[in-house]
Amino acid sequence: MNISELSNLSGVNAPTIRYYEQIKLLPKAERLSNGYRKYSEEDLKKLFLIKQAQQVGFSLDEIKALIPVNVTKWNHDLLIKTLTEKITEITAMQKMLAENKQNLIALTESIQDKPMDMSCEENANRLMNIYYDESEN
Template sequence: MNISELSRLSGLNTPTIRYYEQIKLLPKAKRKANGYRHYSENDLQQLLLIKQAQQAGFSLTEIKSLLPANITVWDHGKLMESLSAKVAEIEQLEQKLADNKQSLLTLIHAINSKPDDISCEENAQRLFNSYFPSSS
């Protein structure tokens, strides 16, 4: 297949595909007699793996260190270690997001629980003082 067909099937634009070749994330394409690049089904599979790995949060550098030159040969131990580490990173991020969400919900509740006899400005000061008490 040519680069436009590979682009269409992979969902990646042609400059990205050329860039992946340049940084050796994708093997150099074979050339036809007319000089046009020719890509194989394995090239498409490799691009789809790269795309999926990026969506999972892997950087191009991480992907490059994981993907073997021939995608049918994997370093099982290294692959499992990297995948497990990425899962741990995602779990830490999930926990941080859950903590941030809870903090925001608590703040929303505190703002909405403003006593009727004080202004919004006084409530803001009240909340500021409760979140950041003076050290005196």
């Protein structure tokens, strides 16, 4: 398949595919007599794997270290170690996001629960004092 077919099937645009070749994330494509690149089913599979790895938070450098050009030479122990580390990172990120969400909910409720006779400016000062006092403890 040519680069446009690979792009359509994978959802990865042609310049990105060429870039992946340039940084050796994808093997250099075979060239046809007309100069067009010729890609294989394995190239398509590798692009899907790269996309999946990016979606779960791996950088291109991490992906490059994990996925050798020849997939039969995967380092099983390194792969398991790296995936486990990524799971730990995601778990920590989920915890941080949950805490941030709770803080935003509390702040929103504090803003909405202002006394009826209090102006927005007075409420802002009230909240600033509350959060300032909490940070000192």
